[in-house]
Amino acid sequence: MKTVQKLTGLLLAALLLVSGSAVSAERIPVVASFSILADIVSNVGGERVAVSMLVGPDQDAHVFEPAPSDVKKIARAKLVVINGLGFEGWIERLANAAAYHGVIAVASDGIQPRQRPGHGNNAALRPDPHAWQDPVNVMTYTRNIVSALSRVDPAGSEIYKANGAKYLHQLAQLDDWAQAQFAQISGTQRTVITSHDAFEYFGAHYGVRFLAAQGVSTESEPSARDIAALIRQMKQQHVKALFFENMSNPQLLQQISNEVGVAPGGKLYADALSPPNGDAPTYLRMMRYNITQILARLRLN
Ligand SMILES: [Zn+2]
Incomplete structure:
Protein backbone atom coordinates (compact mmCIF):
# COMPACT_ATOMS: atom_id res chain seq x y z
CA MET A 1 0.00 0.00 0.00
CA LYS A 2 2.74 2.40 1.02
CA THR A 3 4.75 1.65 -2.14
CA VAL A 4 1.69 2.24 -4.27
CA GLN A 5 1.08 5.59 -2.58
CA LYS A 6 4.70 6.50 -3.05
CA LEU A 7 4.58 5.50 -6.71
CA THR A 8 1.37 7.45 -7.25
CA GLY A 9 3.00 10.44 -5.62
CA LEU A 10 6.04 10.15 -7.85
CA LEU A 11 3.87 9.75 -10.91
CA LEU A 12 1.85 12.80 -9.98
CA ALA A 13 5.02 14.79 -9.43
CA ALA A 14 6.36 13.65 -12.80
CA LEU A 15 3.08 14.53 -14.51
CA LEU A 16 3.09 17.97 -12.91
CA LEU A 17 6.65 18.53 -14.05
CA VAL A 18 5.83 17.50 -17.60
CA SER A 19 2.69 19.63 -17.80
CA GLY A 20 4.49 22.54 -16.10
CA SER A 21 7.30 22.56 -18.61
CA ALA A 22 4.84 22.04 -21.45
CA VAL A 23 2.99 25.20 -20.44
CA SER A 24 6.13 27.32 -20.36
CA TRP A 177 -1.34 63.43 -16.61
CA ALA A 178 -0.63 64.69 -20.14
CA GLN A 179 -3.86 66.72 -20.30
CA ALA A 180 -2.99 68.40 -17.01
CA GLN A 181 0.51 69.24 -18.28
CA PHE A 182 -0.65 70.76 -21.56
CA ALA A 183 -3.33 72.79 -19.80
CA GLN A 184 -0.47 74.94 -18.41
CA ILE A 185 0.77 75.97 -21.88
CA SER A 186 -0.82 78.97 -23.63
CA GLY A 187 -2.35 78.56 -27.10
CA THR A 188 0.19 80.78 -28.89
CA GLN A 189 3.14 78.69 -27.63
CA ARG A 190 1.91 75.42 -29.04
CA THR A 191 3.96 74.87 -32.20
CA VAL A 192 6.55 72.10 -32.64
CA ILE A 193 8.82 71.27 -35.59
CA THR A 194 9.77 67.65 -36.33
CA SER A 195 11.32 65.66 -39.18
CA HIS A 196 8.25 63.85 -40.49
CA ASP A 197 4.49 64.03 -39.91
CA ALA A 198 4.27 61.46 -37.11
CA PHE A 199 2.55 63.63 -34.49
CA GLU A 200 -0.73 64.70 -36.09
CA TYR A 201 -2.83 62.44 -33.83
CA PHE A 202 -0.85 63.61 -30.82
CA GLY A 203 -1.32 67.23 -31.89
CA ALA A 204 -5.05 66.87 -32.48
CA HIS A 205 -5.54 65.21 -29.08
CA TYR A 206 -3.45 67.62 -26.99
CA GLY A 207 -3.97 70.80 -29.01
CA VAL A 208 -0.38 71.15 -30.24
CA ARG A 209 0.49 72.20 -33.79
CA PHE A 210 3.19 70.06 -35.43
CA LEU A 211 4.98 71.22 -38.55
CA ALA A 212 7.13 68.66 -40.32
CA ALA A 213 9.84 68.90 -42.93
CA GLN A 214 8.70 65.63 -44.54
CA GLY A 215 5.28 64.09 -45.17
CA VAL A 216 3.69 61.15 -43.39
CA SER A 217 6.43 58.82 -44.61
CA THR A 218 10.16 59.26 -44.23
CA GLU A 219 10.39 57.90 -47.80
CA SER A 220 9.30 61.15 -49.47
CA GLU A 221 11.76 63.96 -50.21
CA PRO A 222 10.48 67.43 -49.32
CA SER A 223 10.95 70.13 -51.96
CA ALA A 224 13.25 73.12 -51.44
CA ARG A 225 10.11 75.26 -51.52
CA ASP A 226 8.47 73.27 -48.68
CA ILE A 227 11.59 73.71 -46.59
CA ALA A 228 11.87 77.43 -47.32
CA ALA A 229 8.21 77.90 -46.33
CA LEU A 230 8.77 76.02 -43.08
CA ILE A 231 11.81 78.13 -42.22
CA ARG A 232 9.92 81.35 -42.96
CA GLN A 233 7.06 80.24 -40.75
CA MET A 234 9.39 79.32 -37.90
CA LYS A 235 11.07 82.73 -38.04
CA GLN A 236 7.78 84.63 -38.16
CA GLN A 237 6.32 82.71 -35.25
CA HIS A 238 9.55 82.51 -33.23
CA VAL A 239 9.21 78.76 -32.87
CA LYS A 240 11.83 77.32 -30.51
CA ALA A 241 10.52 73.78 -30.25
CA LEU A 242 12.49 71.82 -32.82
CA PHE A 243 13.10 68.09 -32.46
CA PHE A 244 14.99 65.27 -34.10
CA GLU A 245 13.32 61.86 -34.26
CA ASN A 246 14.89 58.66 -33.04
CA MET A 247 14.46 56.77 -36.32
CA SER A 248 14.73 59.48 -39.01
CA ASN A 249 17.75 60.93 -40.77
CA PRO A 250 18.73 64.06 -38.78
CA GLN A 251 20.37 65.86 -41.74
CA LEU A 252 17.36 67.84 -42.94
CA LEU A 253 16.38 68.97 -39.48
CA GLN A 254 19.96 69.99 -38.72
CA GLN A 255 19.92 72.14 -41.85
CA ILE A 256 16.69 73.84 -40.77
CA SER A 257 18.06 74.30 -37.27
CA ASN A 258 21.17 76.02 -38.67
CA GLU A 259 19.14 78.35 -40.90
CA VAL A 260 16.71 79.42 -38.21
CA GLY A 261 19.40 79.63 -35.54
CA VAL A 262 17.47 77.45 -33.08
CA ALA A 263 19.20 74.46 -31.52
CA PRO A 264 17.16 71.24 -31.60
CA GLY A 265 15.63 70.24 -28.27
CA GLY A 266 16.88 66.67 -28.37
CA LYS A 267 14.89 63.91 -29.99
CA LEU A 268 11.36 62.60 -29.89
CA TYR A 269 10.44 58.93 -30.25
CA ALA A 270 8.15 58.88 -33.27
CA ASP A 271 7.77 55.45 -34.90
CA ALA A 272 9.95 53.24 -32.68
CA LEU A 273 10.89 52.70 -29.05
CA SER A 274 14.45 53.04 -27.74
CA PRO A 275 16.49 49.92 -26.91
CA PRO A 276 15.79 48.54 -23.39
CA ASN A 277 18.47 50.70 -21.74
CA GLY A 278 17.31 53.94 -23.45
CA ASP A 279 14.84 56.72 -22.56
CA ALA A 280 11.79 55.10 -24.16
CA PRO A 281 11.86 51.30 -23.84
CA THR A 282 8.05 51.01 -23.46
CA TYR A 283 5.10 52.85 -24.97
CA LEU A 284 4.14 54.42 -21.63
CA ARG A 285 7.69 55.65 -21.00
CA MET A 286 8.01 56.84 -24.59
CA MET A 287 4.92 59.03 -24.23
CA ARG A 288 6.04 60.46 -20.90
CA TYR A 289 9.49 61.16 -22.29
CA ASN A 290 8.18 62.84 -25.47
CA ILE A 291 5.65 64.93 -23.56
CA THR A 292 8.25 66.07 -21.03
CA GLN A 293 10.63 67.08 -23.86
CA ILE A 294 7.90 68.91 -25.78
CA LEU A 295 6.64 70.79 -22.72
CA ALA A 296 10.13 71.97 -21.79
CA ARG A 297 10.54 73.50 -25.25
CA LEU A 298 7.03 74.91 -25.59
CA ARG A 299 7.66 76.95 -22.45
CA LEU A 300 10.43 78.73 -24.42
CA ASN A 301 8.22 79.50 -27.46
ZN1 LIG B 1 6.28 57.64 -39.57
Whole structure:
Protein backbone atom coordinates (compact mmCIF):
# COMPACT_ATOMS: atom_id res chain seq x y z
CA MET A 1 0.00 0.00 0.00
CA LYS A 2 2.74 2.40 1.02
CA THR A 3 4.75 1.65 -2.14
CA VAL A 4 1.69 2.24 -4.27
CA GLN A 5 1.08 5.59 -2.58
CA LYS A 6 4.70 6.50 -3.05
CA LEU A 7 4.58 5.50 -6.71
CA THR A 8 1.37 7.45 -7.25
CA GLY A 9 3.00 10.44 -5.62
CA LEU A 10 6.04 10.15 -7.85
CA LEU A 11 3.87 9.75 -10.91
CA LEU A 12 1.85 12.80 -9.98
CA ALA A 13 5.02 14.79 -9.43
CA ALA A 14 6.36 13.65 -12.80
CA LEU A 15 3.08 14.53 -14.51
CA LEU A 16 3.09 17.97 -12.91
CA LEU A 17 6.65 18.53 -14.05
CA VAL A 18 5.83 17.50 -17.60
CA SER A 19 2.69 19.63 -17.80
CA GLY A 20 4.49 22.54 -16.10
CA SER A 21 7.30 22.56 -18.61
CA ALA A 22 4.84 22.04 -21.45
CA VAL A 23 2.99 25.20 -20.44
CA SER A 24 6.13 27.32 -20.36
CA ALA A 25 7.44 25.82 -23.60
CA GLU A 26 4.17 26.51 -25.36
CA ARG A 27 4.02 30.25 -25.12
CA ILE A 28 2.00 31.48 -28.09
CA PRO A 29 4.41 32.82 -30.73
CA VAL A 30 3.18 36.27 -31.74
CA VAL A 31 4.88 38.61 -34.21
CA ALA A 32 4.30 42.36 -33.91
CA SER A 33 5.29 44.49 -36.88
CA PHE A 34 7.19 47.16 -34.91
CA SER A 35 8.58 47.86 -31.44
CA ILE A 36 5.73 50.02 -30.09
CA LEU A 37 3.16 47.39 -31.01
CA ALA A 38 5.34 44.60 -29.60
CA ASP A 39 5.29 46.36 -26.22
CA ILE A 40 1.49 46.73 -26.24
CA VAL A 41 1.07 43.05 -27.23
CA SER A 42 3.45 42.02 -24.42
CA ASN A 43 1.39 43.96 -21.89
CA VAL A 44 -1.78 42.17 -22.95
CA GLY A 45 -0.25 38.74 -23.55
CA GLY A 46 1.91 38.60 -20.43
CA GLU A 47 3.39 35.20 -19.65
CA ARG A 48 1.25 33.34 -22.17
CA VAL A 49 2.88 34.82 -25.27
CA ALA A 50 6.35 35.03 -26.78
CA VAL A 51 6.42 38.29 -28.74
CA SER A 52 8.94 38.97 -31.46
CA MET A 53 9.07 42.06 -33.66
CA LEU A 54 10.02 42.83 -37.24
CA VAL A 55 11.04 46.51 -37.11
CA GLY A 56 13.13 46.90 -33.96
CA PRO A 57 13.96 49.79 -31.59
CA ASP A 58 15.19 52.98 -33.31
CA GLN A 59 14.34 51.43 -36.72
CA ASP A 60 12.16 53.02 -39.40
CA ALA A 61 9.17 50.96 -40.58
CA HIS A 62 8.61 53.26 -43.59
CA VAL A 63 11.80 52.05 -45.26
CA PHE A 64 11.97 48.55 -43.71
CA GLU A 65 13.34 45.75 -45.85
CA PRO A 66 12.49 42.31 -44.46
CA ALA A 67 15.36 39.84 -44.04
CA PRO A 68 15.15 36.01 -44.33
CA SER A 69 15.04 35.88 -40.50
CA ASP A 70 11.78 37.88 -40.63
CA VAL A 71 10.25 35.29 -42.96
CA LYS A 72 11.14 32.62 -40.37
CA LYS A 73 9.57 34.62 -37.53
CA ILE A 74 6.28 34.89 -39.44
CA ALA A 75 6.34 31.24 -40.50
CA ARG A 76 6.50 30.19 -36.81
CA ALA A 77 3.84 32.66 -35.61
CA LYS A 78 0.33 31.80 -34.37
CA LEU A 79 -0.66 35.45 -34.65
CA VAL A 80 0.70 38.48 -36.50
CA VAL A 81 -0.27 41.96 -35.26
CA ILE A 82 0.18 44.99 -37.47
CA ASN A 83 -0.66 48.68 -37.10
CA GLY A 84 -2.52 48.96 -40.39
CA LEU A 85 -3.44 52.30 -42.07
CA GLY A 86 -0.80 51.56 -44.71
CA PHE A 87 2.10 51.60 -42.22
CA GLU A 88 3.37 48.12 -43.16
CA GLY A 89 3.28 48.21 -46.96
CA TRP A 90 5.55 45.15 -46.95
CA ILE A 91 3.46 42.82 -44.73
CA GLU A 92 1.51 41.02 -47.43
CA ARG A 93 4.61 40.11 -49.42
CA LEU A 94 6.28 38.94 -46.24
CA ALA A 95 3.31 36.79 -45.16
CA ASN A 96 3.23 35.21 -48.62
CA ALA A 97 6.96 34.52 -48.53
CA ALA A 98 6.45 32.77 -45.19
CA ALA A 99 3.37 30.86 -46.44
CA TYR A 100 1.63 32.25 -43.36
CA HIS A 101 -2.09 31.48 -43.32
CA GLY A 102 -2.84 32.49 -39.72
CA VAL A 103 -4.58 35.60 -38.42
CA ILE A 104 -3.16 39.05 -39.21
CA ALA A 105 -4.80 41.33 -36.63
CA VAL A 106 -4.94 45.06 -37.38
CA ALA A 107 -4.45 46.95 -34.12
CA SER A 108 -5.91 50.22 -35.45
CA ASP A 109 -9.23 48.61 -36.53
CA GLY A 110 -12.12 50.91 -35.67
CA ILE A 111 -10.03 54.10 -35.47
CA GLN A 112 -11.15 56.92 -37.74
CA PRO A 113 -7.91 57.71 -39.57
CA ARG A 114 -6.71 61.25 -40.15
CA GLN A 115 -6.09 61.92 -43.84
CA ARG A 116 -2.91 63.69 -44.92
CA PRO A 117 -1.76 64.92 -48.30
CA GLY A 118 1.56 63.62 -49.63
CA HIS A 119 4.29 66.01 -50.77
CA GLY A 120 5.13 67.29 -54.27
CA ASN A 121 3.70 65.16 -57.08
CA ASN A 122 2.18 62.75 -54.58
CA ALA A 123 -0.41 65.15 -53.16
CA ALA A 124 -3.29 62.63 -52.98
CA LEU A 125 -4.81 62.14 -49.53
CA ARG A 126 -3.82 59.01 -47.69
CA PRO A 127 -4.44 57.72 -44.17
CA ASP A 128 -1.94 58.84 -41.56
CA PRO A 129 -0.71 55.63 -39.89
CA HIS A 130 0.72 57.20 -36.68
CA ALA A 131 -2.42 56.64 -34.60
CA TRP A 132 -0.43 55.30 -31.61
CA GLN A 133 0.74 58.83 -30.78
CA ASP A 134 -2.69 59.38 -29.16
CA PRO A 135 -3.12 57.18 -26.04
CA VAL A 136 -6.88 57.08 -26.57
CA ASN A 137 -6.23 55.30 -29.87
CA VAL A 138 -3.91 52.88 -28.06
CA MET A 139 -6.89 51.97 -25.88
CA THR A 140 -8.52 50.75 -29.12
CA TYR A 141 -5.29 48.94 -30.05
CA THR A 142 -5.36 47.24 -26.64
CA ARG A 143 -8.97 46.06 -27.02
CA ASN A 144 -8.24 44.75 -30.51
CA ILE A 145 -5.21 42.85 -29.22
CA VAL A 146 -7.26 41.35 -26.36
CA SER A 147 -9.76 40.06 -28.96
CA ALA A 148 -7.10 38.76 -31.35
CA LEU A 149 -5.18 36.87 -28.64
CA SER A 150 -8.42 35.45 -27.23
CA ARG A 151 -9.37 34.16 -30.67
CA VAL A 152 -6.03 32.43 -31.14
CA ASP A 153 -5.81 31.19 -27.53
CA PRO A 154 -9.34 30.97 -26.05
CA ALA A 155 -8.03 29.31 -22.86
CA GLY A 156 -6.20 32.53 -22.04
CA SER A 157 -9.04 34.94 -22.75
CA GLU A 158 -9.72 35.79 -19.09
CA ILE A 159 -6.05 36.56 -18.55
CA TYR A 160 -5.89 38.72 -21.67
CA LYS A 161 -8.99 40.59 -20.54
CA ALA A 162 -7.50 41.20 -17.09
CA ASN A 163 -4.11 42.28 -18.47
CA GLY A 164 -5.87 44.50 -20.99
CA ALA A 165 -7.95 46.16 -18.28
CA LYS A 166 -4.83 46.88 -16.25
CA TYR A 167 -3.08 48.39 -19.27
CA LEU A 168 -6.14 50.47 -20.20
CA HIS A 169 -6.02 51.92 -16.70
CA GLN A 170 -2.34 52.87 -17.16
CA LEU A 171 -3.17 54.50 -20.51
CA ALA A 172 -5.93 56.52 -18.87
CA GLN A 173 -3.51 57.66 -16.15
CA LEU A 174 -0.98 58.68 -18.80
CA ASP A 175 -3.61 60.67 -20.65
CA ASP A 176 -4.89 62.42 -17.50
CA TRP A 177 -1.34 63.43 -16.61
CA ALA A 178 -0.63 64.69 -20.14
CA GLN A 179 -3.86 66.72 -20.30
CA ALA A 180 -2.99 68.40 -17.01
CA GLN A 181 0.51 69.24 -18.28
CA PHE A 182 -0.65 70.76 -21.56
CA ALA A 183 -3.33 72.79 -19.80
CA GLN A 184 -0.47 74.94 -18.41
CA ILE A 185 0.77 75.97 -21.88
CA SER A 186 -0.82 78.97 -23.63
CA GLY A 187 -2.35 78.56 -27.10
CA THR A 188 0.19 80.78 -28.89
CA GLN A 189 3.14 78.69 -27.63
CA ARG A 190 1.91 75.42 -29.04
CA THR A 191 3.96 74.87 -32.20
CA VAL A 192 6.55 72.10 -32.64
CA ILE A 193 8.82 71.27 -35.59
CA THR A 194 9.77 67.65 -36.33
CA SER A 195 11.32 65.66 -39.18
CA HIS A 196 8.25 63.85 -40.49
CA ASP A 197 4.49 64.03 -39.91
CA ALA A 198 4.27 61.46 -37.11
CA PHE A 199 2.55 63.63 -34.49
CA GLU A 200 -0.73 64.70 -36.09
CA TYR A 201 -2.83 62.44 -33.83
CA PHE A 202 -0.85 63.61 -30.82
CA GLY A 203 -1.32 67.23 -31.89
CA ALA A 204 -5.05 66.87 -32.48
CA HIS A 205 -5.54 65.21 -29.08
CA TYR A 206 -3.45 67.62 -26.99
CA GLY A 207 -3.97 70.80 -29.01
CA VAL A 208 -0.38 71.15 -30.24
CA ARG A 209 0.49 72.20 -33.79
CA PHE A 210 3.19 70.06 -35.43
CA LEU A 211 4.98 71.22 -38.55
CA ALA A 212 7.13 68.66 -40.32
CA ALA A 213 9.84 68.90 -42.93
CA GLN A 214 8.70 65.63 -44.54
CA GLY A 215 5.28 64.09 -45.17
CA VAL A 216 3.69 61.15 -43.39
CA SER A 217 6.43 58.82 -44.61
CA THR A 218 10.16 59.26 -44.23
CA GLU A 219 10.39 57.90 -47.80
CA SER A 220 9.30 61.15 -49.47
CA GLU A 221 11.76 63.96 -50.21
CA PRO A 222 10.48 67.43 -49.32
CA SER A 223 10.95 70.13 -51.96
CA ALA A 224 13.25 73.12 -51.44
CA ARG A 225 10.11 75.26 -51.52
CA ASP A 226 8.47 73.27 -48.68
CA ILE A 227 11.59 73.71 -46.59
CA ALA A 228 11.87 77.43 -47.32
CA ALA A 229 8.21 77.90 -46.33
CA LEU A 230 8.77 76.02 -43.08
CA ILE A 231 11.81 78.13 -42.22
CA ARG A 232 9.92 81.35 -42.96
CA GLN A 233 7.06 80.24 -40.75
CA MET A 234 9.39 79.32 -37.90
CA LYS A 235 11.07 82.73 -38.04
CA GLN A 236 7.78 84.63 -38.16
CA GLN A 237 6.32 82.71 -35.25
CA HIS A 238 9.55 82.51 -33.23
CA VAL A 239 9.21 78.76 -32.87
CA LYS A 240 11.83 77.32 -30.51
CA ALA A 241 10.52 73.78 -30.25
CA LEU A 242 12.49 71.82 -32.82
CA PHE A 243 13.10 68.09 -32.46
CA PHE A 244 14.99 65.27 -34.10
CA GLU A 245 13.32 61.86 -34.26
CA ASN A 246 14.89 58.66 -33.04
CA MET A 247 14.46 56.77 -36.32
CA SER A 248 14.73 59.48 -39.01
CA ASN A 249 17.75 60.93 -40.77
CA PRO A 250 18.73 64.06 -38.78
CA GLN A 251 20.37 65.86 -41.74
CA LEU A 252 17.36 67.84 -42.94
CA LEU A 253 16.38 68.97 -39.48
CA GLN A 254 19.96 69.99 -38.72
CA GLN A 255 19.92 72.14 -41.85
CA ILE A 256 16.69 73.84 -40.77
CA SER A 257 18.06 74.30 -37.27
CA ASN A 258 21.17 76.02 -38.67
CA GLU A 259 19.14 78.35 -40.90
CA VAL A 260 16.71 79.42 -38.21
CA GLY A 261 19.40 79.63 -35.54
CA VAL A 262 17.47 77.45 -33.08
CA ALA A 263 19.20 74.46 -31.52
CA PRO A 264 17.16 71.24 -31.60
CA GLY A 265 15.63 70.24 -28.27
CA GLY A 266 16.88 66.67 -28.37
CA LYS A 267 14.89 63.91 -29.99
CA LEU A 268 11.36 62.60 -29.89
CA TYR A 269 10.44 58.93 -30.25
CA ALA A 270 8.15 58.88 -33.27
CA ASP A 271 7.77 55.45 -34.90
CA ALA A 272 9.95 53.24 -32.68
CA LEU A 273 10.89 52.70 -29.05
CA SER A 274 14.45 53.04 -27.74
CA PRO A 275 16.49 49.92 -26.91
CA PRO A 276 15.79 48.54 -23.39
CA ASN A 277 18.47 50.70 -21.74
CA GLY A 278 17.31 53.94 -23.45
CA ASP A 279 14.84 56.72 -22.56
CA ALA A 280 11.79 55.10 -24.16
CA PRO A 281 11.86 51.30 -23.84
CA THR A 282 8.05 51.01 -23.46
CA TYR A 283 5.10 52.85 -24.97
CA LEU A 284 4.14 54.42 -21.63
CA ARG A 285 7.69 55.65 -21.00
CA MET A 286 8.01 56.84 -24.59
CA MET A 287 4.92 59.03 -24.23
CA ARG A 288 6.04 60.46 -20.90
CA TYR A 289 9.49 61.16 -22.29
CA ASN A 290 8.18 62.84 -25.47
CA ILE A 291 5.65 64.93 -23.56
CA THR A 292 8.25 66.07 -21.03
CA GLN A 293 10.63 67.08 -23.86
CA ILE A 294 7.90 68.91 -25.78
CA LEU A 295 6.64 70.79 -22.72
CA ALA A 296 10.13 71.97 -21.79
CA ARG A 297 10.54 73.50 -25.25
CA LEU A 298 7.03 74.91 -25.59
CA ARG A 299 7.66 76.95 -22.45
CA LEU A 300 10.43 78.73 -24.42
CA ASN A 301 8.22 79.50 -27.46
ZN1 LIG B 1 6.28 57.64 -39.57
